[in-house]
Amino acid sequence: MQESYRFDRFELRPSERVLLVDGAPAALGSRAFDLLLCLVVHHDRVLTKGEVLEQVWPGQVVEENNLSVHVSALRKVLGAGAITTISGRGYRFTLDLLPAPGTRPDAAPPAPEQLAQLERPTIAVLPLSVLSNDPRIGFFAQGLVEDVTALLARVPGFILIAHASSLAFRGLQAPLQDVARQLGVRFLVQGSVRPKADALRVSLQLIEAASARILWSAQFDSQADSLADGAVDAQENIARGIISELEPELTRAEIAHIRRQRPENLDAWAHYHEAVGALAAQGWSADGMATARDELRRSTALDPNFGLSHGHYALLTIVASNIGMVPDTPDLRADVLASANSAITLDDGSSEVLGYAGCALCDLGHYKRGIDTLQHALELNPSNAQAHVAMGAALAMNRKFDEGVERMRYGMKISPRDRRLGFWGWLLGRFLLRADRVDEALVEARRSCRVDPRFHLPHLLQAAALDRLGAPTDAVNALRAARQRRSQLSLDEVTLTHGRRIGERIALLWDQTE
Structure with a gap:
C-alpha cells in the first residue's frame, strides 16, 4: 500500500488514517475512512457490494443501507462524481489518482532487497480473514490473533509489532511487501478462519516479506460449538508450529497457555x-x-x-x-x-x-x-x-525524564499505526515542552494533530510551543483550532493539562481567538 494517494484536491494517508482537503484534515469517521481507502486501493475496477462489506465490515452482518449511508457521506466530502454506483454490480472510485510528489507515474517500486536491510528480525501477525457472517467466528478470529501475538512476544531475538498497528490492515487486500514496508517488518503471519462442517478451520502462513516466500503453512480445526476451548487448543498448536520455524532451539521448551x-x-x-x-x-x-x-x-x-x-x-x-x-x-x-x-x-x-x-x-x-x-x-x-x-x-513524572522519554518513543515506534498515537504524541510533547525542548515538542504536537485531527490538546500544545518560539500569530491560530475542537475549553483546563506557566501565557492570547 502506498504512503499516500492524491486525487483532485485531496490526499489520503493510510498510515495516519487521515484525509486532507486542500491540506487540512477532513472530519471523517473510521468506517467511512476504511470504505474510502478500500475504493481508492481498488480504483481500477468495480467492487461488488459483497466485496466492500467483507473488507470494511469483516465478519459482521451489515445491512446494505449502512453501506449506502457511508457512500453518501463520502460523496458530500469528495463530490457527487467521486464514487459511481454501477447498477446491479457495485461501486467504483472514479477520480484520477495523481503520482506522488517526486516520483514518475511509471516509477518502479522499491527493490525487495531493501526490506532485508531492517536492523533486527521483526514480525507482525495480520488480522485473519473471516470467511463467514457469523459474528462469533469474527470474535474467535480476533481473540486468536491477540493470543498468538502474545505468545510470539515471548520469542527472544525478535521485535513483534503491536497488534493495534497490524489491525489497521484488516480487510485490505494490499501487496505483502507494501504491508511489510509500512509496518517495518521482515516476517508476516497471515491466514483465515472459515466454518467447515461442524468445525472451524484456521489456515495460517508464515511469510518472508522480502521474497514473499512461504516459510511455513498449516491448518488447524476447532469445534464450532466450543469456541472458547477451541481457541485455547488452536492457539497452542499454532504457536508451537510458528516457533518451530522461527526458533528451532525452542521446540523442546514447554509453551504455557495464555488463557486470556x-x-x-x-x-x-x-x-x-x-x-x-x-x-x-x-x-x-x-x-x-x-x-x-x-x-x-x-x-x-x-x-x-x-x-x-x-x-x-x-x-x-x-x-x-x-x-x-x-x-x-x-x-x-x-x-x-x-x-x-x-x-x-x-x-x-x-x-x-x-x-x-x-x-x-x-x-x-x-x-x-x-x-x-x-x-x-x-x-x-x-x-x-x-x-x-x-x-x-510514569518515569518522566518521577525524575527519570530521559529514560521516560526514550521509553515512550520506543512504545510509539513499535506500534506505528496505533489509534492512540495522537494522545501519546501530545503527552510526549507536553513532557518535552516542560523540559524546554521546544522544537521537539512542536514536532510531536504537529504529528499528533495529523494523526487525530479532532483532538484539541495537540493544537493547544502547538500554540504553547509557538508562543515560546516567538510566533504569536501562528500561536493564536493553533489556539483557535483547539477552541474550535472543544468549545468548552477554558483557561482552567489549559492550566490543568499544561501547567500554570503555559496557562498564564495562553491567557494573553485568549481574547484574540474569539
Missing part, C-alpha cells in the same frame, strides 16, 4: 469493541471518551468478570478527569481504583489488562504499585506498546 480472560457473554465483548470503535471514530474528543466509557460500563454490567473492560474503563475515566473532560472528585477516584483493582484480580495474566490498570494506578498517583503492574505487563508481553508508553510517562 474472555467474557462469557458475547454482548459484553461487543460493547467492549463498541468502546474501542468510538475512540477510533471520534478520536480523543469529549464525545468519543464519553461514548467509550458508557460502552465499557455496559460491558462490565453484562459480565462483571470481564477484566479487560474494567481495566480500560479505569484508564479512560482517570484520563478524562486529568484532561478536564469530567470533574475530579473523590467518588470518581474511588471508582477508578475499584475498577483497576478488579481488572488485576480478574485477569493478572493478561498484559493488556495489566497495562491499562497499571497506567490508571499511575495516573491516580499510586506510582509504586502502578509501575510494578506495568513491569509485570511487559514481562508477559514485551511488545505491549501501551504499557511501554505508560511506563515512560
